[in-house]
Amino acid sequence: MDTSKLIDDRYRLTDTPVSGAMGDVWPAEDMKLRRPVALKFLARRRLRQGGAATDFTDWTVKRFVDEAHAMARINHPHVAQIYDTGEHDGELYIVMEYIRGMPLTSHLKKGPTLTLERTVRWTRHICEGLAAAHACKVLHHDIKPDNIMITHQGGEVKVVDFGLASFADVTQSHTGVGTPLYKAPERWNGTPGSVRSDLYSVGCVLYEMLTGRPPFGSPQDDPMTVGRMHQDKTPAPPSAHRPGVPDQLDSIVRVLLAKEPAHRPRDAEAVAEVMRDIHSTLDFEDPADAPGTANLPDIATGGARHSERIRDLDRLIFELQLRFGPDDRTVIKTRAEHAELTGRSGDVRGAAALYNRLGRDCQDFFGPYDAQALKAFTGVARWIRRSDGQ
CATH class of the missing domain: 3.30.200.20 (Phosphorylase Kinase; domain 1)
Structure with a gap:
């Protein structure tokens, strides 16, 4: 030129x-x-x-x-x-x-895996940018480290190349669109993709930020081989490669990488909100630098026979809220089961607190006289009585 x-x-x-x-x-x-x-x-x-x-x-x-x-x-x-x-x-x-910075790819190649704080903060920024684009009916179709710029000043995220891969869909066969290491399973079958396809790619990038490797394959692998992995294989959780990765991050990666789009989070803002919560609640002392982990404490203080089920319900609530929203009936029902089992484990005050929070949320969602709210407040009273009798 x-x-x-x-x-x-x-x-x-x-x-x-x-x-x-x-x-x-x-x-x-x-x-x-x-x-x-x-x-x-x-x-x-x-x-x-x-x-x-x-x-x-x-x-x-x-x-x-x-x-x-x-x-x-x-x-x-x-x-x-x-x-x-x-x-x-x-x-x-x-x-x-014009962005003064370098792509996330360069940060990933610099040596040790990224700190948990940077990983969570940058993932939140990516999802906030995606949410704004999706609100304008613009999909990305090619989320990958090369298309995520990190500014020199402040280390802020800028997502680039929106829409260009979408345009490529009308000029190339579907196998040539997007980057194989980060491409959602449904797109390998020729479908044009959706909001949840972008979120799958976010899951691949998050996995790489946590572990130093993408969930499937490597740049040297045959693209179609990588595509079959995306469609058929389940990756090990990030914590299997990096001890000390919090349960919350293992869970969000698992939901983002769900094979079926309907099983992924409902939108990018839901993922951004989760990242905000994780950022505000976790101790970001990285296990690579200091002993210990950054897991949240188990809500159950007793009843070892119930603790595993309580943890399973905790993860399930987290995943259901991402997929369907906090006011979904399945979420409400699972939260009630979680509160009840917490009480049966011996943590009666914890059960009362969980039921009280559930009742207030149901009032906010469905109105002050909602039957589910009243049922939750009945649970509060029941567990308070048991607490007084201890």
Whole structure:
């Protein structure tokens, strides 16, 4: 490309490009607003040479422009902002925010696994950015460490390349879309993907941040072999590779990597909320630096024969809330079972507290006279009486 000419009489290329499968990203300067930007060109010629359809119709061009306009509506601190779109020398391009930083890939290659604090904080940022994009009806389709930028100042996350892989869906066969190490099982069968497909990819990235490796395969493996792993295999929990990973993170990884999309969290905001809770409650002293673990204490203080079931219910509630929301009837029923079993284990005050919280939540969800709320408050009174009799 002739770097001596302005692009669209406005953008001056300032450095060499970074090349990718979909095109090249050039550092540039917006001469009108006097600010640094990045220009990403969609390499139509390269896509054709790589096996894309040759009848690159006006419809597909319009789709790319419409997608760029949709991305431009996303205004969130954890999403790279899109400013403009255009065409130069027969190649479509978008103008986006210039990010001073490096991709998550570089952080993962630097040596030891990331600290738990960074892992949880950056996953929250990724999901907050995804939630904003999904609210604008924009899917990513290619969440991976290369598309997650970490800024030099403050270590904040910026998710990049929204929508470009979606555009690739109309130019390539489905086996060529997305990155195999992070691609949801349903997308290997040719389906276009969904919000929950993006969340599966988040699960793969989270797994790699926790363990230093993706859940399935390696970059050297045959893509179709990796695809069969995504569809058929269940990875070991992160704690099996890194002792001291909290139960909560094992659980969220398991839910995110569910084979069936319906078994994954309902949306990105639900995952972000979980990450906020984990960040606020866990002691982030990393087991690589100090002895001990960062697990939350077991709610049961006695009754060893019930403790395993209580822990199972605790995890189940966590997963059901992610999938269906806190006001789902199954969640309410499981929380009641959890409270009752806590009391039977000998922790009568804990049971009363759990029933009281459940009752208040049911009132908030369904109204002050909801039958489930009244039933929960009956449980409060019953366990308080037993507490007084001890």
